[in-house]
Amino acid sequence: MASYLRLNGSYFDKRLDREIRYNVTGIPAAVGVMFAAGIISGILGIGAGVVKVLAHEVAMKVPTKVSTATSNFMIGVTAAAGAGFYLRRGLVLPFVVVPVAIFVLIGAFVGTVVMERMSNSIIRKIFALLLAIVGMQMLIRGILGGL
């Protein structure tokens, strides 16, 4: 299936200074996780990137850099599909969007440059740490009933 879809590929790793080849597996499982990712993203508005990266890495066995880059690339599209719903209901606050969008964009540009130079294992550790922090925060908020 991966070869029919031509998903096996390669990328140039700046840190290792060489081309890395990879093969993709577990597509049916990944499709299931992605479907769940879409629903979670719609409900929580967290962007399903977190779940997508998990699907890429655990089910499809894609290298971390390819995984984060792909997820980043897709998020705009999936987010746009959900955004219409929020925009039509007036749930978006334009004056809050401006600082958020601009600083996130600057951060994203910096992040991608830094990411290219980091090792896959460091990226995975940072990702795990952030996942833990976000998870804890949601857990605490859920239990204490904040909002």
Add this chain to the structure above:
Amino acid sequence: VTSPISPSRRPTVSSVSAWVLRGGVVSSSLVMLVGIMFTFAHGTMSIQRMKSDGFDYRPGIIIEGIRHGQGKRIIEAGIYLLVFTPILRVFASSVLFAFQDRDRLYAVITFVVLLLTLAGLLWIG
């Protein structure tokens, strides 16, 4: 963003996608910045407004507001630009897959993604 080993100088799906995304994101930020400056210039910026003033999606109202130099409407136009950027990117990819690469499989996949995204943005909910 593009592969360092590029076999030709023809536009590739990755290079055009990168170009569309960067262009869209940068121009949308600039439009939003102009909107914020107009709001401050009119002295109508306040924390209260930040917390409660919602997005009005109706294009007619936005265009009318921009004519009158209303900062909020300019920001809303910038938000539209930001939301449509990834959609434009998918559209560009599907055109390139179909007419330049003649890659039927990926042309169909990207076209389906385009339709689903537009459906989500314009109709669903």
